[in-house]
Amino acid sequence: MSSKQQKEFCSECDANAAWYCVQDDAYFCDEHNIIAHSLKSQKLHKVISIYDNDVIIKDEHIKLMNCKNHHMPLCLYCLSCQEVCCVACLSVDIHKQHSDQVKSVVDVADEDRKILTEHLEKIQKLKITYADEQNELLQALRNIDFDEADNDQAIDREFDRIIACTEARRKVLKKQLQKKSKICRDSIYLKQEDLENLNAKLNRYSDEGQHVLTLNDFNALSQSKVIIKKMKMLEMKNIEFCQQRELSNSVLFHISSQMLLDMINIMGSVGVPPAPLFIEQKCKSHLTRLDIEWELVDYDPPVFAYVLELGQSDNNFIEVYRGLKTKYHLHDMQPNTLYLLRLHASNGGEIKNTSILEMKTLNIDLNNWTLSMSSIYPTAKAENTHASLLDNQFTTGAATDIGAAWIKASFPHPVPINSVTIAPLHKDPHLWGETNGDSGSLQYSHDNGTWTTVGTIEYVPMHHQKIIVGGITAQYWRLSHDGYLGTSSFIFH
Numbered sequence: 001m002s003s004k005q006q007k008e009f010c011s012e013c014d015a016n017a018a019w020y021c022v023q024d025d026a027y028f029c030d031e032h033n034i035i036a037h038s039l040k041s042q043k044l045h046k047v048i049s050i051y052d053n054d055v056i057i058k059d060e061h062i063k064l065m066n067c068k069n070h071h072m073p074l075c076l077y078c079l080s081c082q083e084v085c086c087v088a089c090l091s092v093d094i095h096k097q098h099s100d101q102v103k104s105v106v107d108v109a110d111e112d113r114k115i116l117t118e119h120l121e122k123i124q125k126l127k128i129t130y131a132d133e134q135n136e137l138l139q140a141l142r143n144i145d146f147d148e149a150d151n152d153q154a155i156d157r158e159f160d161r162i163i164a165c166t167e168a169r170r171k172v173l174k175k176q177l178q179k180k181s182k183i184c185r186d187s188i189y190l191k192q193e194d195l196e197n198l199n200a201k202l203n204r205y206s207d208e209g210q211h212v213l214t215l216n217d218f219n220a221l222s223q224s225k226v227i228i229k230k231m232k233m234l235e236m237k238n239i240e241f242c243q244q245r246e247l248s249n250s251v252l253f254h255i256s257s258q259m260l261l262d263m264i265n266i267m268g269s270v271g272v273p274p275a276p277l278f279i280e281q282k283c284k285s286h287l288t289r290l291d292i293e294w295e296l297v298d299y300d301p302p303v304f305a306y307v308l309e310l311g312q313s314d315n316n317f318i319e320v321y322r323g324l325k326t327k328y329h330l331h332d333m334q335p336n337t338l339y340l341l342r343l344h345a346s347n348g349g350e351i352k353n354t355s356i357l358e359m360k361t362l363n364i365d366l367n368n369w370t371l372s373m374s375s376i377y378p379t380a381k382a383e384n385t386h387a388s389l390l391d392n393q394f395t396t397g398a399a400t401d402i403g404a405a406w407i408k409a410s411f412p413h414p415v416p417i418n419s420v421t422i423a424p425l426h427k428d429p430h431l432w433g434e435t436n437g438d439s440g441s442l443q444y445s446h447d448n449g450t451w452t453t454v455g456t457i458e459y460v461p462m463h464h465q466k467i468i469v470g471g472i473t474a475q476y477w478r479l480s481h482d483g484y485l486g487t488s489s490f491i492f493h
Contacts, residue, residue, distance in 0.1 A: 440481030
């Protein structure tokens, strides 16, 4: 025993203690340790040598309560009666008949902890499973939304194709589609609600279980059985949830063209020009522009105007061109957006045959750029890669040698930029100063030759600097400095 430890004496005599019994909360010499643990039930007690410097003998969290009848530590647990008892209870009371059913409180608590740990592991797996299920349900909702929009467009195309279809029939079909979509959604919403409830219980029981694991044996004994019972009930709920029928993630909707045709009076189509056809290989999509071209219509009487209309998912078409040219350019479009183009040839009559074309503008990917540098500074051991400038880490990035230095991002086409985030590069301070590049500038160019400065580098250690540029559209961006230049971030917004 170290000099810092207080000497303890045997609880039965004045000799120096050599052993400590956790269940009895008492110290014993060698002789009385053998006597005190001669009974079968007492041989299960946890006895610790006080000379073991690696073991903490006393812990206020494991101090046991005393029996109200015999004033001895409640160190045993009767499995038959499901209650704690002391050594005297086992000798004289009802527990004497259950001596083969008595275990140490520590052992019972350890067994319950093991069971609780197994349940916590199951909960963790269920949480992952439910997270995946939640993602699948969200994807199912997106699929339903997509199918609803797609069928909605199909309905409109059918009505546009048929010359004199009644508006009433269109509304009926849309209501049927909405009703069917609502039924599909409601089923998923209901399952989502069940899943959220199960997730809430998972989180609550997980927190309660983790808390029980931190308690002392006596408190853990009473609370662990309650939480284990809850977890078993939750497992039954999980089985019921998994046995629910598979939900559909699409909307099946049939449009009967014959039904629509039967509703139309015989009107004929004499004098109606055919629909002009889009030349799809010449119809090009850009970031904010659509180039459209169509075939010339040879008809008698001659066509005096081509009419081009623009719409989106709601099919609220607006006229964007009327004239005799067979090509048109649409400007100021939204990036990554689906548009519908409707075209017809007019010779003065109201009846028209139309062609419809779907086109989608290009997507703005502000991470899709190529990195180039004026030079590299090998001593700094920087990564000098595109990925290292996007990972938000202060310890990875790019560094140049001294001189007219620059770090450039080249996009495949001009992109609109509102702000640029940069940050100091933290490497070995003996090889690379964290303020290297400070007082440099942020610049942009349209032709990769003429550069305009829009911001100044003002590094603060371990802080990102966001430079607001106010919606500039350009293809080339760079950091420039007459000296060492480095950055751990080069992120565009």
